[in-house]
Amino acid sequence: MSGTDKTTRHSGDGYNFAYLDEQTKRMVRRAILKAVAIPGYQVPFAGREMPMPFGWGTGGIQLTAALLGRDDVLKVIDQGADDTTNAVSIRKFFQRTAGVRTTERTAEATIIQTRHRIPETPLREDQILVYQVPLPEPLRWLEPRETESRKMHAQEEYGVMHVKLYEDIARHGRIVTSFDYPVRVAGRYVMSPSPIPKFDNPKMDDCPALQIFGAGRERRVYAIPPYTEVRSLDFEDHPFAIQRWVESCGLCGSRNSYLDEIILDDRGKRMFVCSDSDYCRSRRETEDSGPTAVVPENGRETREVKA
Amino acid sequence: MNNLAGPGGIPAGFSSPVHDAQATFRVLLEAMSRPGKRLSVPVQPEVFHGFPDAALSVLLSLADFDTPIWLSDDHRKAVLREFLTFHCGCPVVEQPSEAVFGLVHADINPEMLGKFNPGLPEYPDRSATIVVVAESLETGNGSMIQGPGVRDQAVIRVAGTLPGFWKYVAANSAMFPQGVDFIFVGDGEMVCLPRSVMVREVLCT
Numbered sequence: 001m002s003g004t005d006k007t008t009r010h011s012g013d014g015y016n017f018a019y020l021d022e023q024t025k026r027m028v029r030r031a032i033l034k035a036v037a038i039p040g041y042q043v044p045f046a047g048r049e050m051p052m053p054f055g056w057g058t059g060g061i062q063l064t065a066a067l068l069g070r071d072d073v074l075k076v077i078d079q080g081a082d083d084t085t086n087a088v089s090i091r092k093f094f095q096r097t098a099g100v101r102t103t104e105r106t107a108e109a110t111i112i113q114t115r116h117r118i119p120e121t122p123l124r125e126d127q128i129l130v131y132q133v134p135l136p137e138p139l140r141w142l143e144p145r146e147t148e149s150r151k152m153h154a155q156e157e158y159g160v161m162h163v164k165l166y167e168d169i170a171r172h173g174r175i176v177t178s179f180d181y182p183v184r185v186a187g188r189y190v191m192s193p194s195p196i197p198k199f200d201n202p203k204m205d206d207c208p209a210l211q212i213f214g215a216g217r218e219r220r221v222y223a224i225p226p227y228t229e230v231r232s233l234d235f236e237d238h239p240f241a242i243q244r245w246v247e248s249c250g251l252c253g254s255r256n257s258y259l260d261e262i263i264l265d266d267r268g269k270r271m272f273v274c275s276d277s278d279y280c281r282s283r284r285e286t287e288d289s290g291p292t293a294v295v296p297e298n299g300r301e302t303r304e305v306k307a
Numbered sequence: 308m309n310n311l312a313g314p315g316g317i318p319a320g321f322s323s324p325v326h327d328a329q330a331t332f333r334v335l336l337e338a339m340s341r342p343g344k345r346l347s348v349p350v351q352p353e354v355f356h357g358f359p360d361a362a363l364s365v366l367l368s369l370a371d372f373d374t375p376i377w378l379s380d381d382h383r384k385a386v387l388r389e390f391l392t393f394h395c396g397c398p399v400v401e402q403p404s405e406a407v408f409g410l411v412h413a414d415i416n417p418e419m420l421g422k423f424n425p426g427l428p429e430y431p432d433r434s435a436t437i438v439v440v441a442e443s444l445e446t447g448n449g450s451m452i453q454g455p456g457v458r459d460q461a462v463i464r465v466a467g468t469l470p471g472f473w474k475y476v477a478a479n480s481a482m483f484p485q486g487v488d489f490i491f492v493g494d495g496e497m498v499c500l501p502r503s504v505m506v507r508e509v510l511c512t
Contacts, residue, residue, distance in 0.1 A: 017325050026371050029332045033369075034432040036339045037488045037501030039455045043432040067336070071331045097360045154428035154484075186455045186503065188484065210340045225456035225503070 018065040019097040024048055028066035028221070032212060035223040040138050040185030041153070047219035057090055058216025060113050060132035067111055067128060068094065073101045075109035080117040080258065080275035087115070096231055106278050116179075118200040120257045120279040123209035131194045133215040138149065138182045138192040158190045159231060168225065178243065184231045185224055193230075197240045199258045204230040247272040252283035313324055318354040320394040320406070320424035321368050328368035335365065335490065338499040343452055343461025345498045346443055358387065359440040361492035362410060366438065370395040370408055377423075379405035381416055382440075406435055413441035413467035413493075417475040423487045431484040434502075441493035442466045447512050454480075454504035462510065463498055465491050470511050 016022065031045035050058040068074070073092055078086040082104040090113060091102050103109050106121040113130040123129060139149040142160045152158070161182055168175045181198035193201060194213060204211060204224060211224040211229050225232060234240035247300075248255045250262075250271040257279055259272040275278035321327035327350040334346050338447070351360040352367065370376060376391060388399050400406050403422040410449045419473070426434030441447070449464030450473045465472075478485040479502055486502030 017329075020326065023326060023371055026328070027373065029336075030369055030374070030433070032336065033339050033436070033488070034434070036336065036456075037503055038431050039503055041431060041484060044430075067333065069333060070326060131471050150429040200486055210336070223340075227458045228455040 015097050017070075017098055018060065018068045018094065019051075020048065020065045024062075025066045028062055031221045032063065032066065035212065035221050036210070036225055039225055040189030040191040040222060042191075042215075042220040042222045045219055045221050046157050046241060047216050050216065052089070052093075052218040053136050056086060057113070057115055057132035059214030059218075059221070060115070060130050060216075061093070061214075062216065063114050063130050063212055063214040063221060064090075064094065064111060065098075066234060067130070068098050068100055070098075070100065072110045073103050073108055075103050075106060075112045075278075076114075076188055077112065077119070077276075077278075078115040079115060080119075080260075081277040085279065100105060104278050105282075115193055116197075117258070117275060118196060118203045120201075120254075120274070120276045121208060121282075123207045127209040129207075129209055129211045131196075131211065131213040133192070133194040133213045133220070134217070135180075135212065135214040136194075136218050137218040138190055153189060156188070157169075158184075158233075162235075165233060165235070169235070173209075175234070175238060175240075180298055181240075182233050182260045187231075190233070191222060191224075197243065197258055198232065198240075201230070201240070202242065206230075245272060249274045249280060252280045254280065254283060284294065312464055317389050317393050318352065318358070320352050320363075320390075321350060324367075325363075331368040332362050334497065335368070335499070338490070338497050339456075339488070341456050342454065342500055342504045343457055343463050343498060345496050346383060347496050347502060348492065351495070354384065354390070358390070359410070359492070361495055361497065362438045362440045363390070365490055365492065365497070366397075366408065366410070367394055369436075370397040372396045372398070374407040375400040375405055376408040376410060376473060377401075377403045379411040379413045379419070380474065382410050383438070403435070407436040409435055409487075411437060411439055413439055413447075413465050413472075413491075414469065415439075415472070417469060417471035420472070420475045420479075420487070425479070425485040425487055428485060431486070434485065435487045437487055437489050439465065439468075439489055439491045441468070441491055444491055444493045444496050444498050446512070448509070450476065450506045450510055451508040452500070452504040453507050456501075460507060463491070464510070465498075466493065470509065473509040473511075475504065476500065477509065480504060480506055 031043045035043045076087040078084040106119040111128050115132045143149045179197050180195045208253045213222045232240040245259050257274045260275045262271045330349040338346050348361040423435040443466040447464050447466035448468045459466045489500040491498045
């Protein structure tokens, strides 16, 4: 479990550095610059076929390929974890095609490609967060026609989005949208934050790091510059609120992180653990919680759930 | 200085096209995400005296056959045109409105800036990016800016710009989300001014 994996292979034979050819990189780079200049606006780009299927992060990979340099340290997470299939395969992809150093430590990374989580460790100015996005258009479920949703963005016509959230309240008494919760960037564009839990939405606001979003199938790139206001849509009498847990992490004891529920046996025994594997591990290594916390205390981290 | 002599007397571009373009782009991205932050241009091609070397770094990393470029009068030299055509392959156009990139000098007549393409309301990304060549980015007229990417506020100064230039910049920001984006280069440094920032105050020396 070393923090920084050793570079095993280097590019040079067969592929250009970081897989994409230079013309493609220039095209992606120009799109990224326009995306940064128009925060929250989805810039169309000529997304390429990547050697993995859509839905596996082809958008994020193209952005990362356009960003990567030899000195970068790459971290890839999938649902917060470094050791899940998607994260492992993307990390290997760039180890082989770019020969860059990779890490599992949030603090050591210069570029972090993520699928559906923002790391718990606060990001710094010298880091870039790249999101993999399946559906970039927040209005798509409300307006299926691209020509119309474009007009709605152009004319700042976002009332329909509030109606959707209001329907939640009318039906359930509260806003039940819990992931991909729409945000407004710099007071102008309504943007999909990708399917991150709404727990992570506040981390996007005034973030010191640059955040860019890539959708491979839909061929869109958008961005949030550093120190930019990102507001989750809400109502005065139903303010935006993030998820809370009664439980704490069964491994590190954290009460502030996003928790995944893990089923332990077939009798309804469950345990909650941090979704951010690096955050959880760092806490276990440095804090008093230590290895003893690995054994969950009775009644705190595990609980019986009534069928 | 051997590499000054490329084919047909055209100066060489980046010595390592892949990595030099990447290094330049990352600095550009940093500058575009943090408007007003002055950063040094990491790689500059060894070109003839009088060539805008830092501006050429920007164009070598971003321009290609997809990006028509418009050159202002002081840059409309045959050698420069040949350099861009050879290394970037970008068409040089006669009208600013047809260009994706503009290469202009800081003392450009502000009226010319208004002729660049500001994009469409539905497609504001189809707008021009103007590379402005200056002697220095420390002195001269400028403006105090606020907005996305700027913590509190920042000051941009570009030597040689006319006060009218900054009035145009303010009007450009007011058109948001349409508008053009600026990349200023001078004395080995660059600073960016995307349309998203608000001009708080025009500073004239």
